[in-house]
Amino acid sequence: MxxxxxxxxxxxxxxxxxxxxxxxxxxxxxxxxxxxxxxxxxxxxxxxxxxxxxxxxxxxxxxxxxxxxxxxxxxxxxxxxxVQDARAEELLRREPRYTKSPVDGKLMVTVDEGIYLSGPKNTPAWTEAYLIDVYPVTNADYARFVRATGHRVPQHWPDGRCPDSLCDHPVVWVTWHDAAAYAKWAGKSLPTSRQWEKAARGSKGRTYPWGDEPTAAKCNVLDSGMGRTTPVFRYQSGVSPYGVFDLCGNTWEWCADETQPGRHELKGSAFTSPFTRAAPSLVNDADATMFDNDTGFRCVGAGP
Missing domain, CATH: 1.10.260 (434 Repressor (Amino-terminal Domain))
Known part of the structure; x- marks a missing residue:
């Protein structure tokens, strides 16, 4: 409800x-x-x-x-x-870094090439320029993918239909393979852990997307007391230096990297996670066939 x-x-x-x-x-x-x-x-x-x-x-x-x-x-x-669409259109008019993906229509932002500080020890690392989804893939986004491809629906959709009340929430109950299939359909890919982390922390190694202060109220984690997913644009104060949302909390996000055969990295923590797990530098992983109520994804594309 x-x-x-x-x-x-x-x-x-x-x-x-x-x-x-x-x-x-x-x-x-x-x-x-x-x-x-x-x-x-x-x-x-x-x-x-x-x-x-x-x-x-x-x-x-x-x-x-x-x-x-x-x-x-x-x-x-x-x-x-x-409101979200109006904001997206305004960003497209005002900010040349933003663009719309031609297949799934999602708003994306450019992350410039260069060095950023990576991991718990802030090790310098390099990335090429790339585009990343401003918001995680929502149930509404995933519904378009399902209609276009006939891919199986997530188990939390009653009668195989995306609930209206969850359209703007991140899609969950998706395996790594489901996420990769969506990315392929959209002409994109899943982010590497480096791409994901740089989008979250910026080039100067912020501890969290919003800065270095450990403020649980800026994201949907266990400490926030929500107990479920929230709309992907809800936590405005938790936005990253590149203008990317929900990189802490709400759902864990699948990345392209394998930690060992058949296991892939997860980033970002979820509404089920204590805030101590929210720092984007931390590493988690899971079997590629795992699916749960707190796991989703976003995509990246080639840079301009």
Missing amino acids: TVVVRWTGLEVLALRKALRKTGRDFAAEVGVSHRMLTKWETRGEQITPRAGNQAALDTLLATAGLEAQERFAAAVTERAAA
């Missing part, structure tokens, strides 16, 4: 429409006047109901039928996607 972290007038309106209630009926269920409800819906994102009213809204959402919950989730997701 979709959980609302902070109710505003926009979510209130979305819930009323999802429940298919008139303004007066909905206001009565929340326990406010129709005039107050009108004020919330008119002011939209600029207004936040009081704590008691938010609790009442939480209850209404939790006790709504499944179809109403799905309508609410779809409305919230569509709005978030529209």
Whole structure:
């Protein structure tokens, strides 16, 4: 079920429409006047109901039928996607480093060639220029791949269909082979661990994408208390020096490198991981056939 972290007038309106209630009926269920409800819906994102009213809204959402919950989730997701698309288009206009991948349509950013500080000991290492996905591959991205190729769907999609409430969350329950198949379809590849780490830490060896301060609130890890994946653009303050999101937390990400035959590196930690595992310099690996609810991926492409 979709959980609302902070109710505003926009979510209130979305819930009323999802429940298919008139303004007066909905206001009565929340326990406010129709005039107050009108004020919330008119002011939209600029207004936040009081704590008691938010609790009442939480209850209404939790006790709504499944179809109403799905309508609410779809409305919230569509709005978030529209905001993301608008931001992407603005970045494309303003920043020459950004581009859109021609096959999967994902926003990518250029990481320049040069030396960066790698690993726990900050060892100098070189990379050629490359492009990397700004966001991890989402369920919506993966659904397009499935439709185009007939590839098997992840096990958390009910009836083989991507849930509306998870469209902007990173896809999970994918093996390394699934991730590599998506990358091949998209005309890209999985990142090497060096490419992934440089995109996360920048050229000067930041401990975390945002700097050197160990701030768990800047990513979706176990300490954050979310308990599940979150939209890939949620943690704005955790962005890397190159403008790449979710490189700490949310999901582990498959890399191209083999640590031994049949095992590949994972980077970044997940919502199931303690913050102590979040530093991009740390190494994890898994069997290529492993799939779990906290493992996803992103892709890279040839540099400009």
